[in-house]
Amino acid sequence: MKETSTVLKAFITLSFIALLAFTCGCTGQGQATDSGTTVVTDMAGREVVVPKNIDSIVTIGSVPVQNSFMFAMGQGGKIANDLPESFIKGGRHKYQYVFEPNLKNKPTIQTTTGDFNLEELMKINPDVAFTMSMPSVDKLEKNGIPVVYLSWTDAEDVKDLLLLLGEVFGEQEKAGRYVRYFDEATARPGKAVASLPDDQRPRVLCCSYKGMSVGHKIAEWYIEKAGGIAVAKEAHVAESLQLDLEQLLAWDPDVLILSSHDEIPLVYNDTRLSGVSAVKNGKVYATPVGAHYWIQRTSETPLMVLWVAKTIYPEQFKDFDMEAEVIAFYKEFYNCDITREQAAEILSGTA
Numbered sequence: 001m002k003e004t005s006t007v008l009k010a011f012i013t014l015s016f017i018a019l020l021a022f023t024c025g026c027t028g029q030g031q032a033t034d035s036g037t038t039v040v041t042d043m044a045g046r047e048v049v050v051p052k053n054i055d056s057i058v059t060i061g062s063v064p065v066q067n068s069f070m071f072a073m074g075q076g077g078k079i080a081n082d083l084p085e086s087f088i089k090g091g092r093h094k095y096q097y098v099f100e101p102n103l104k105n106k107p108t109i110q111t112t113t114g115d116f117n118l119e120e121l122m123k124i125n126p127d128v129a130f131t132m133s134m135p136s137v138d139k140l141e142k143n144g145i146p147v148v149y150l151s152w153t154d155a156e157d158v159k160d161l162l163l164l165l166g167e168v169f170g171e172q173e174k175a176g177r178y179v180r181y182f183d184e185a186t187a188r189p190g191k192a193v194a195s196l197p198d199d200q201r202p203r204v205l206c207c208s209y210k211g212m213s214v215g216h217k218i219a220e221w222y223i224e225k226a227g228g229i230a231v232a233k234e235a236h237v238a239e240s241l242q243l244d245l246e247q248l249l250a251w252d253p254d255v256l257i258l259s260s261h262d263e264i265p266l267v268y269n270d271t272r273l274s275g276v277s278a279v280k281n282g283k284v285y286a287t288p289v290g291a292h293y294w295i296q297r298t299s300e301t302p303l304m305v306l307w308v309a310k311t312i313y314p315e316q317f318k319d320f321d322m323e324a325e326v327i328a329f330y331k332e333f334y335n336c337d338i339t340r341e342q343a344a345e346i347l348s349g350t351a
Contacts, residue, residue, distance in 0.1 A: 076100035189309035226308035286349030
């Protein structure tokens with residue numbers, strides 16, 4: 001990708017007519033009523049009545065993931081609950097507070113990503129709640145809280161998810177822009193290296209060294225969309241895959257992408273891994289961390305594909321300005337201005 005302009009810059013130049021046609025073709029599931037409410041169909045097929053004017057929302061369960069969706073829709077200022085206590089103590093989601101500083105002033109209604117404190121939530125009395133947990137849906141429904149169920153099973157489900165949020169918030173045009181950008185950004189690396197045979201493509205593994213595991217199956221999708229070979233793909237049948245040392249050595253990945261920056265020195269200092277190609281050649285990296293860990297599910301998925309491509313194909317993508325892409329993305333979708341220093345911190349995985 002020998003170009004200095006960002007994917008977003010090229011994307012934004014698309015004609016308004018084309019954008020409008022796309023938006024009209026992909027949304028419109030929400031049904032406006034005369035009573036100041038809208039009926040939407042959530043990702044469990046449930047019809048949910050939500051206010052047309054939404055002032056406060058809560059995100060329940062996997063809060064950092066869901067917050068990233070709200071940020072991408074420009075709705076971060078409406079989130080009425082802080083991160084779960086375990087995430088606050090871990091200190092690894094500081095950019096949640098960069099993207100929405102007022103989160104720090106909100107009550108915490110969860111200790112972990114598990115159950116929530118119903119009493120505290122009822123004090124908030126949100127206009128709408130969002131969750132990826134059906135038990136939470138049932139609990140909220142019984143207490144009269146409008147709740148929208150979100151789901152992300154396959155990598156590209158995020159597009160349907162954002163289109164649904166576009167209906168909920170009356171932001172169909174912005175949701176359409178995100179989907180257009182998603183498709184453009186995630187297709188770009190594959191086109192750039194389409195002529196490369198498999199024996200010239202890097203063999204890549206995304207994993208947790210401490211946990212000896214591969215988390216979400218989306219990790220292999222990232223690698224393949226970036227033009228690499230995902231060594232764990234055939235073995236990764238369930239959502240999570242446990243590894244053993246012998247398997248890692250047998251795969252002998254050319255590139256290792258770790259789930260945490262503090263794992264990098266651990267890998268280099270583990271003499272058992274000294275013969276692994278990625279270790280021998282100094283190609284051990286950590287996933288970027290912004291609103292969430294990019295190696296996992298997040299609205300930053302298009303950025304992860306571009307980052308993996310630039311990481312595993314440094315020569316082909318040497319002129320692609322990843323920091324500029326990150327800055328443009330957060331400006332366009334999160335309505336947040338960040339500096340080059342902040343973009344570099346996010347990309348390094350040290351945030």
